[in-house]
Amino acid sequence: MLEFCSTSKHNVRYIDVSFYSHVDLIIIAIVYDRATSLQRLLESLNNAYFYGDNIDLHVWIDRSENGTIDSRTYMVARDFTFKHGQYYVHNQTCHVGIYGQWMGTWYPGISSSEIAVILEDDLTVSPYFYKWLKVVHRKFDNRHDINGYSLQGISIKHGIDQDGFLDVNKTHKAFLYPILGTWGFSPNNRNWRAFSDWYMKVRSDPLFQPYVEGIHPSVWYEEQLVNGRRDRMWSMWFIYYAWINKEYTLYCNFNVHEQLLEVAEDTLKSCSSGSGCTSKRQEPQTSKVQGQKKERDLNAYMSTK
Numbered sequence: 001m002l003e004f005c006s007t008s009k010h011n012v013r014y015i016d017v018s019f020y021s022h023v024d025l026i027i028i029a030i031v032y033d034r035a036t037s038l039q040r041l042l043e044s045l046n047n048a049y050f051y052g053d054n055i056d057l058h059v060w061i062d063r064s065e066n067g068t069i070d071s072r073t074y075m076v077a078r079d080f081t082f083k084h085g086q087y088y089v090h091n092q093t094c095h096v097g098i099y100g101q102w103m104g105t106w107y108p109g110i111s112s113s114e115i116a117v118i119l120e121d122d123l124t125v126s127p128y129f130y131k132w133l134k135v136v137h138r139k140f141d142n143r144h145d146i147n148g149y150s151l152q153g154i155s156i157k158h159g160i161d162q163d164g165f166l167d168v169n170k171t172h173k174a175f176l177y178p179i180l181g182t183w184g185f186s187p188n189n190r191n192w193r194a195f196s197d198w199y200m201k202v203r204s205d206p207l208f209q210p211y212v213e214g215i216h217p218s219v220w221y222e223e224q225l226v227n228g229r230r231d232r233m234w235s236m237w238f239i240y241y242a243w244i245n246k247e248y249t250l251y252c253n254f255n256v257h258e259q260l261l262e263v264a265e266d267t268l269k270s271c272s273s274g275s276g277c278t279s280k281r282q283e284p285q286t287s288k289v290q291g292q293k294k295e296r297d298l299n300a301y302m303s304t305k
Contacts (some may be wrong), residue, residue, distance in 0.1 A: 023085070023114050025052035025130060030101035030119040031077070032062045033070035042080045044124035049131065055085030060105045064094045099234045107196055108189040117151070117186040125151065125184065126260045133186050136174065136250055146176070147191040147247040151260040153183025154295075168253050176248035179217065182235055184260065185249075195241050203237075280283030 008085050027045065038059070045057060059077045069091050077089045077094050096104055115137050119125070129151055136149045154193055168175045187195075202208055209225070211218045219238040242248070252260055 014144075021039045021057045022112075024215040025050070025055045025133070026106065026114050026116040027055065027057045028105050028116060029057070030062070030105065030118065031073055031119060032101075033064075033073055034121050035070070035072035035076045038073055038121045038205055039076050039080075040120055040124050041119060042076070042082075044254075047125045048084075048129060049123055050084045051130070051134075053130075057082045058084065058090060058210055059168075060087045060092065060101060060283075062092050062097065062101055065095045081087060082135050082239045083256055085237045098232060102201065103196060103236050106192075108193050110193070112189055114189075115186060117184065119184055120182070124262045125186060129184070129260045131260065132252060132260055132296070137186070137188075140192075140250060145247055146250050147195070147242055148180060148185055148187040149250045150181030150185070151272075152181040153250065153260065155251045160285065165212070170249070170253060170255060173253055174250055174252055175253050178242060178248055179215070180235060180238055180242065181251060195238060198241055199237055210237045212243045213242055215239075 029038070029041060029045075042059075061069055061073060061077060074089075074091070079086070090105075092100065094152070095126075102118060103138075107117070108114070108116065115133050117129075117133060133149060140146050140149075165176065166175075209221075211221070217236055217239055221233050224232050254260070
């Protein structure tokens with residue numbers, strides 16, 4: 001795991017986190033100061049189905065730049081009771097930002113087999129999100145060109161000369177895309193470990209920037225640098241790493257009313273071309289009837305060769 005609380009922001013090292021036990025699923029909720037959003041996310045996780053598996057839920061709360069923890073967010077996390085497994089609340093020891101929250105909270109072991117999913121606090125999940133993750137990890141984890149799985153079922157087109165949303169035939173329940181979807185991302189353990197190792201090596205070079213020619217995220221990242229906000233777009237490094245290694249993220253492709261998560265309205269309103277958002281349209285949570293249909297679809301999908 002990467003340590004982001006060090007005397008130099010470019011001096012990162014691995015730390016051992018002994019509280020990660022052998023489990024089937026590790027849920028990592030990364031939060032800062034949105035107590036209401038966190039409450040919604042936690043309640044949606046309590047309403048999800050985990051099929052008797054061994055589940056750990058970890059909430060990581062970042063500090064402000066002056067070292068304080070948001071009290072309302074902490075109280076929401078502290079007072080929550082998780083019904084499906086072990087529950088942990090971690091206060092970061094310093095301000096780590098979005099980079100540290102994403103890349104400093106989980107580092108899989110060489111032989112680890114757990115599924116991990118990283119959720120920002122402005123999301124809520126479908127009751128069947130874990131069913132999907134079990135299916136795709138089982139079917140595709142042996143493929144070295146798939147770096148992870150996104151719960152978001154929609155993405156904008158990222159080419160400089162392109163606009164609008166991807167339009168994939170709905171007869172295909174999944175598709176590959178070279179840009180990751182950060183709204184509910186479940187990395188492939190092997191690829192995430194390799195990416196973390198690579199990032200630790202290259203980020204110490206102040207002259208290196210992870211530009212990929214011809215895509216919007218590179219433009220957004222450059223705008224962040226110009227505005228002195230280098231620490232706001234960790235995903236550009238993952239996009240670059242996927243590009244040089246010819247890797248893809250696997251997306252779900254259900255109908256718009258059958259998505260696997262929902263994005264908070266305030267997040268959707270704040271998304272702009274300079275934010276690095278991968279989607280700008282709300283993804284409604286699954287209703288009970290739609291969810292039952294989707295679970296049947298997932299069961300059928302799991303049984304296919």
